[in-house]
Amino acid sequence: MNIYGIRAIYIYEMSRTLRTITQSIASPILSTTLYFVVFGAAIGSRMGEIDGISYGAFIIPGLLMLSLLNESISNASFGIYFPKFMGTIYEIHSAPISPMEIVIGFVGAAVSKSVILGLLILATARLFVDYEIAHPVWMVGFLLLTAVTFSLFGFIIGLWADDFQKLQVIPLMVIMPLTFLGGAFYSIDMLPEPWHTVSLFNPVVYLVSGFRWSFYGVADVNVATSLGMICFFMLICLAAITWIFKTGYRLKS
Amino acid sequence: MEPVISIKGITKTYASGLQALKNINLDIHRGEIFALLGPNGAGKTTLINIVCGIVTPSEGSVCVDGHDILNDYRLARARIGLVPQELLTAAFESVEATMNFSRGLFGKPSDPVVIERILRDLSLWDKRKAKVMTLSGGMKRRLLIAKALSHEPQIIFLDEPTAGVDVELRRDMWEMVRQLRERGVTIILTTHYIEEAEEMADRIGVINNGKIIVVEEKATLMDKLGKKQLALTLQAPLTQLPSELLNYPLELSADGYALTYTFDAQQEHSGIHELLRSLDSLGIDFKDLHSSESSLEEIFVSLVKE
Ligand SMILES: Nc1ncnc2c1ncn2[C@@H]1O[C@H](COP(=O)(O)OP(=O)(O)O)[C@@H](O)[C@H]1O
Numbered sequence: 001m002n003i004y005g006i007r008a009i010y011i012y013e014m015s016r017t018l019r020t021i022t023q024s025i026a027s028p029i030l031s032t033t034l035y036f037v038v039f040g041a042a043i044g045s046r047m048g049e050i051d052g053i054s055y056g057a058f059i060i061p062g063l064l065m066l067s068l069l070n071e072s073i074s075n076a077s078f079g080i081y082f083p084k085f086m087g088t089i090y091e092i093h094s095a096p097i098s099p100m101e102i103v104i105g106f107v108g109a110a111v112s113k114s115v116i117l118g119l120l121i122l123a124t125a126r127l128f129v130d131y132e133i134a135h136p137v138w139m140v141g142f143l144l145l146t147a148v149t150f151s152l153f154g155f156i157i158g159l160w161a162d163d164f165q166k167l168q169v170i171p172l173m174v175i176m177p178l179t180f181l182g183g184a185f186y187s188i189d190m191l192p193e194p195w196h197t198v199s200l201f202n203p204v205v206y207l208v209s210g211f212r213w214s215f216y217g218v219a220d221v222n223v224a225t226s227l228g229m230i231c232f233f234m235l236i237c238l239a240a241i242t243w244i245f246k247t248g249y250r251l252k253s
Numbered sequence: 254m255e256p257v258i259s260i261k262g263i264t265k266t267y268a269s270g271l272q273a274l275k276n277i278n279l280d281i282h283r284g285e286i287f288a289l290l291g292p293n294g295a296g297k298t299t300l301i302n303i304v305c306g307i308v309t310p311s312e313g314s315v316c317v318d319g320h321d322i323l324n325d326y327r328l329a330r331a332r333i334g335l336v337p338q339e340l341l342t343a344a345f346e347s348v349e350a351t352m353n354f355s356r357g358l359f360g361k362p363s364d365p366v367v368i369e370r371i372l373r374d375l376s377l378w379d380k381r382k383a384k385v386m387t388l389s390g391g392m393k394r395r396l397l398i399a400k401a402l403s404h405e406p407q408i409i410f411l412d413e414p415t416a417g418v419d420v421e422l423r424r425d426m427w428e429m430v431r432q433l434r435e436r437g438v439t440i441i442l443t444t445h446y447i448e449e450a451e452e453m454a455d456r457i458g459v460i461n462n463g464k465i466i467v468v469e470e471k472a473t474l475m476d477k478l479g480k481k482q483l484a485l486t487l488q489a490p491l492t493q494l495p496s497e498l499l500n501y502p503l504e505l506s507a508d509g510y511a512l513t514y515t516f517d518a519q520q521e522h523s524g525i526h527e528l529l530r531s532l533d534s535l536g537i538d539f540k541d542l543h544s545s546e547s548s549l550e551e552i553f554v555s556l557v558k559e
């Protein structure tokens with residue numbers, strides 16, 4: 001196993017984050033904070049409780065998930081897309097490093113960033129809203145699983161994209177709508193039919209619901225189902241990456 | 254001695270359907286400087302990229318130090334450093350950071366002493382904190398070489414190392430190549446400049462249209478294929494070649510003062526003796542004569558034409 005190789009990629013990626021700290025850390029924290037201020041503090045005080053939780057506190061897990069998804073995807077996709085775009089990927093191809101090690105380096109760095117960001121957002125939220133975490137271990141578990149899964153997904157997008165537009169299109173056209181309709185701002189139990197049933201086809205619903213359960217012990221869908229869905233999606237991503245490296249699709253001629 | 258790189262039956266057909274390499278067989282000897290000489294589009298880069306793991310071969314196999322490049326890629330690749338043809342560098346990282354990255358990627362623990370030595374050798378030490386994008390083109394080229402050397406490989410590939418490089422850097426580069434060879438490093442370089450191959454290489458392989466045409470020791474290649482010329486400057490101009498001289502490979506210059514006789518250097522019997530006697534009997538006087546060897550350039554052109 002090429003530990004030094006994994007480490008080199010990891011350090012390289014993390015230093016990219018530090019270099020662009022405003023964009024990669026400060027800006028997602030700021031935008032999430034604005035949500036807390038607007039929906040939590042300003043509007044939230046006029047809203048009724050949901051499942052016995054104040055609205056300000058209710059939206060925290062969902063908002064955190066939203067940032068986590070976006071940042072995981074964009075970090076991991078950009079991380080692998082950029083060397084492809086610059087042509088510097090030749091060095092990685094010519095190095096004695098296995099596909100799995102390359103993935104660990106890139107995805108590991110993207111996951112680290114996302115988790116750090118998630119924890120920072122959580123700490124910031126505390127300044128505006130009172131919340132508690134009923135199952136901290138599960139909370140961290142969900143945080144990690146989601147970060148890993150969506151960093152893997154982002155990595156696939158970065159491998160697949162051969163121009164900047166393709167890099168943006170899936171996060172914008174697919175992920176954004178899914179997260180906004182994923183029950184971050186409401187409980188899907190509040191939706192009339194058929195929208196309630198339609199929502200059950202949205203994978204983000206399971207993420208948000210499971211994550212919210214780890215905070216407040218209430219969930220829209222069964223927690224085991226949530227966990228199962230994340231793991232299922234992660235396996236799909238892993239299978240796709242294995243296939244890409246095996247066939248060299250969009251990587252090698 | 255076992256070759257350090259053994260290429261067997263390599264064929265590459267790109268997705269476009271273009272066959273860039275056709276059944277390449279080539280052995281590289283340990284410790285030599287090998288020049289792969291061929292015009293643009295001949296398949297030099299494709300061949301190098303296959304050995305280095307960047308392009309997947311369609312058929313055939315390559316062994317590096319006895320390790321198959323596909324099944325044993327870790328051991329094979331760890332031995333190789335590649336300086337690509339294009340100036341492909343990161344932008345925002347410092348010189349030092351990209352050096353550490355390269356070394357780590359090839360599975361070596363960081364070693365500031367080695368990195369310092371390489372950067373000093375390539376006159377980049379003063380620039381170690383500079384961002385790569387602030388370097389000049391020549392310095393980026395040096396950095397690519399430094400990166401390729403960062404993991405102390407036993408084999409170095411230089412893909413058209415002097416394309417767009419100034420005289421000074423070219424000189425430094427050849428100096429460095431010689432030093433590397435003294436340390437026992439095997440060097441494979443590609444070029445389409447014949448003088449470069451002639452100046453640097455121990456052996457030369459000529460590639461054209463995806464096929465290796467000839468592989469020889471440089472001296473042998475020149476001997477074997479070299480033509481010699483004898484140039485005669487006449488006392489009085491000739492308007493045309495006398496019929497007695499027509500079966501000699503002779504050329505008369507436009508002004509009628511110069512006769513050029515071409516002969517095979519490797520042939521025992523040059524025919525010069527007979528020629529001079531014929532000239533004498535025809536009463537053609539000359540005031541000067543000198544012979545010259547044809548350059549690798551001419552050899553190359555004649556090979557590629559065949
Ligand atoms: N990725 C690629 N896809 C399709 N054709 C390619 C690719 N790379 C190179 N070629 C073609 O293969 C041939 C050999 O190219 P190359 O190996 O770069 O030659 P050289 O390095 O000798 O100039 C050329 O005709 C080139 O156009």
Ligand SMILES: [Mg+2]
Nearest residue numbers: 297298338413
């Ligand atoms: Mg080339």
